[in-house]
Amino acid sequence: MDIYVGSIPFKWKDARLKEIFEVYGEVSSAKIVIDKITRQNKGFAFVQMPNDAEAKLAIESLNGAEIDERKIIVNESIPNNAGSLDKNKKKKPYVKPENKEWKPFRGNNKGRRD
Structure with a gap:
């Protein structure tokens, strides 16, 4: 189990x-x-412990414990991509608006240094 340890000295x-x-x-x-x-x-x-029972015991015992004059935070590590979108899900293709008068901003030539 992967463990996050925060607020360490x-x-x-x-x-x-x-x-x-x-x-x-x-x-x-x-x-x-x-x-x-x-x-x-x-x-x-981050700490990795192969035995989940031992890791949970360590989390329960050390979370909030004061070591070397600092109160450390210990909990199970959450993978970095846990909140991201499903990678297998395809994005919707871009569809142009039906309004024919809409034109994307292309800027103008004012302020150009020529």
Whole structure:
């Protein structure tokens, strides 16, 4: 199960995150999201635990817990595309309006620098 961990201290490293979750069971990966420019952690991370029962126990135990003077947020991770449209669904083709006088804006030549 994928777990979202938010509001983590900025000094944490992947090893510290993994250490905290290993108390509740096997951790297959623990990744803190890093800003590409500043190279600092963004304050949230993702943990993968293969056993769903252990993962749910970790979520229940750690959500709202104060660790290293920060109250962390822990819940099940929602996939990024969960709220997007169905990819298999085809878009409707564009149909021109029936009003013949309608013309798309093409701009005018006023203000041109020639």
